[in-house]
Amino acid sequence: MTVLSKTIRISTKGNCDMIDITAEIAREISNSTINNGTATIFIAGSTAGITTIEYENGLISDFKDMWERNVPLNLPYQHDRRWGDGNGHSHVRASLQGPSLVVPFTNKKMTLGTWQQIVVVDFDNRPRDREIILQLLGE
Amino acid sequence: MTVLSKTIRISTKGNCDMIDITAEIAREISNSTINNGTATIFIAGSTAGITTIEYENGLISDFKDMWERNVPLNLPYQHDRRWGDGNGHSHVRASLQGPSLVVPFTNKKMTLGTWQQIVVVDFDNRPRDREIILQLLGE
Amino acid sequence: MTVLSKTIRISTKGNCDMIDITAEIAREISNSTINNGTATIFIAGSTAGITTIEYENGLISDFKDMWERNVPLNLPYQHDRRWGDGNGHSHVRASLQGPSLVVPFTNKKMTLGTWQQIVVVDFDNRPRDREIILQLLGE
Numbered sequence: 203m204t205v206l207s208k209t210i211r212i213s214t215k216g217n218c219d220m221i222d223i224t225a226e227i228a229r230e231i232s233n234s235t236i237n238n239g240t241a242t243i244f245i246a247g248s249t250a251g252i253t254t255i256e257y258e259n260g261l262i263s264d265f266k267d268m269w270e271r272n273v274p275l276n277l278p279y280q281h282d283r284r285w286g287d288g289n290g291h292s293h294v295r296a297s298l299q300g301p302s303l304v305v306p307f308t309n310k311k312m313t314l315g316t317w318q319q320i321v322v323v324d325f326d327n328r329p330r331d332r333e334i335i336l337q338l339l340g341e
Numbered sequence: 342m343t344v345l346s347k348t349i350r351i352s353t354k355g356n357c358d359m360i361d362i363t364a365e366i367a368r369e370i371s372n373s374t375i376n377n378g379t380a381t382i383f384i385a386g387s388t389a390g391i392t393t394i395e396y397e398n399g400l401i402s403d404f405k406d407m408w409e410r411n412v413p414l415n416l417p418y419q420h421d422r423r424w425g426d427g428n429g430h431s432h433v434r435a436s437l438q439g440p441s442l443v444v445p446f447t448n449k450k451m452t453l454g455t456w457q458q459i460v461v462v463d464f465d466n467r468p469r470d471r472e473i474i475l476q477l478l479g480e
Numbered sequence: 481m482t483v484l485s486k487t488i489r490i491s492t493k494g495n496c497d498m499i500d501i502t503a504e505i506a507r508e509i510s511n512s513t514i515n516n517g518t519a520t521i522f523i524a525g526s527t528a529g530i531t532t533i534e535y536e537n538g539l540i541s542d543f544k545d546m547w548e549r550n551v552p553l554n555l556p557y558q559h560d561r562r563w564g565d566g567n568g569h570s571h572v573r574a575s576l577q578g579p580s581l582v583v584p585f586t587n588k589k590m591t592l593g594t595w596q597q598i599v600v601v602d603f604d605n606r607p608r609d610r611e612i613i614l615q616l617l618g619e
Contacts, residue, residue, distance in 0.1 A: 203342035203481035205516045205618050207586045238344045240381050240476060242518050242582050247593035248534040255436040256387040260419035261429070268433045272411055272550055280538035290538070294546045297533045301596070302582050304381050304441050306476035308346045313474040315386035318440070335591040337518060337584035339478060339617060340344050342481035377483045379520050379615060394575040395526040399558035400568070407572045411550055443520050443580050445615035447485045452613040454525035457579070478617060479483050 203341045206234050210334040214250075214324035216292075218266040222257045223334060224312075224319045230336055231307050239340015241312065244302040246333050249292040249326040251299030257319040269295050269325070292325040299323060307340075342480045345373050349473040353389075353463035355431075357405040361396045362473060363451075363458045369475055370446055378479015380451065383441040385472050388431040388465040390438030396458040408434050408464070431464040438462065446479075481619045484512050488612040492528075492602035494570075496544040500535045501612060502590075502597045508614055509585050517618015519590065522580040524611050527570040527604040529577030535597040547573050547603070570603040577601065585618075 210226050227241055243252050255261055279290025303320065306313050314320070324330055349365050366380055382391050394400055418429025442459065445452050453459070463469055488504050505519055521530050533539055557568025581598065584591050592598070602608055 203344075203619070205481075207516060207584060238346060238476075240379075240478060240518075242584050244582070244584050244591055246591055246596065248532060248596040253436045254387060254440050256420075256432055258420070258423070260421075260423040261432050261436075263419045264429050264433050265436055268412055268437070273546055280541045281534075281536070282538075284536070284538040290542050293534055293539050294542050297531045297539075297543055298546070298577065299437065300439060300578060300581065301532050303439065304383070304443050304582050306346060306381050306383050306474050308474075308476075313383055313385055318385065318387040335584050335586075337586075339518060341342070342483075377485060377615075379518075379617060392575045393526060393579050395559075395571055397559070397562070399560075399562040400571050400575075402558045403568050403572050404575055407551055407576070438576065439578065442578065443522070443582050445485060445520050445522050445613050447613075447615075452522055452524055452611075457524065457526040480481070 206338040208336045212332050216326040216328045219324045221322045222319045236340040238308050241305045242337045244335045249296050250324045251296050252303040254318045256317040289327045295325040345477040347475045351471050355465040355467045358463045360461045361458045375479040377447050380444045381476045383474045388435050389463045390435050391442045393457045395456040428466045434464040484616040486614045494604040494606045497602045499600045500597045514618040516586050519583045520615045522613045527574050528602045529574050530581045532596045534595040567605045573603040
């Protein structure tokens with residue numbers, strides 16, 4: 203059994219920018235010595251999340267609209283009153299979405315559906331450089 | 342340390358149909374050679390999710406109502422305009438819920454609460470055959 | 481490769497009470513024989529969840545307000561009609577949030593952001609004693 207840890211670095215535009223990281227993760231699994239196990243994908247930071255989606259422009263827009271309806275930008279957030287960052291909504295969205303995802307792989311292939319990509323959603327209110335930790339456990 | 346992967350196949354009615362898969366998972370753990378470790382439960386596809394709930398008819402209905410209030414069926418989704426599938430809401434719900442869950446087990450018993458079941462929620466707008474990947478890691 | 485399981489016990493006030501358990505988890509990793517691996521954090525029970533947040537009073541309040549807007553206490557829940565517990569909203573919130581989180585660690589340090597804490601959110605409508613299972617897998 204082996205543990206492998208890798209950092210994936212991306213730059214985002216913030217404001218619900220959604221980045222597809224499926225290919226990078228598939229490549230790391232392919233290049234590793236592990237055939238079967240779990241890929242844990244974790245984003246450091248409290249204003250972004252990880253999930254899966256069919257990565258196409260319609261849903262990228264629909265997902266953003268859902269966040270704006272349910273956790274709107276223009277509410278009076280206590281976080282903004284105290285700290286003045288203007289990203290209270292970003293934090294609340296990230297905590298609801300969650301920062302981690304675990305995907306099994308067998309014979310070096312993730313068990314994703316055909317139209318299911320792994321994405322980072324950056325909820326912050328400005329462009330950010332992000333570090334995603336990919337950890338592979340298996341044999 | 343061992344990695345075991347199993348596929349659980351279910352048929353759903355779609356439209357927030359919720360299926361309790363706790364017994365199947367408990368049986369796979371019981372039949373395995375692993376005493377202590379994690380059970381990763383992952384659903385392939387971008388219109389379904391995995392979570393836990395007290396599996397009783399009241400909450401099954403309440404959970405569905407929550408989705409209809411917060412991510413309604415009858416909004417104009419860009420996904421539907423582009424692709425005509427009519428399941429834009431299903432994709433958005435699935436991405437918010439998330440496709441995976443990790444449950445620890447010790448002495449072959451999952452650490453669930455008494456009234457806590459593991460469920461698949463199928464958000465799609467039609468009946469579906471689904472594959473859930475169960476992967477056990479431990480010793 | 482090693483599997484270690486620990487139970488963290490906390491008391492909460494319910495009603496979206498949010499408890500920071502980062503220090504306990506960091507201490508267990510530090511005291512363990514594992515240098516690199518995953519920390520799976522799972523809460524037993526169907527009315528609480530686990531996530532990460534910047535743990536400061538503004539966001540603690542904002543997160544609670546988000547739940548009250550999106551999954552309000554004062555709706556007619558079928559769960560309450562059937563069982564009279566008055567905590568239908570607690571169950572629905574917990575199922576949306578999710579009961580588990582997986583955080584990688586390397587060289588005994590979790591890959592959290594600087595302002596990112598691991599929290600239990602107790603959605604129940606009364607004070608509760610809670611058991612969080614921490615399971616470390618790695619080498």
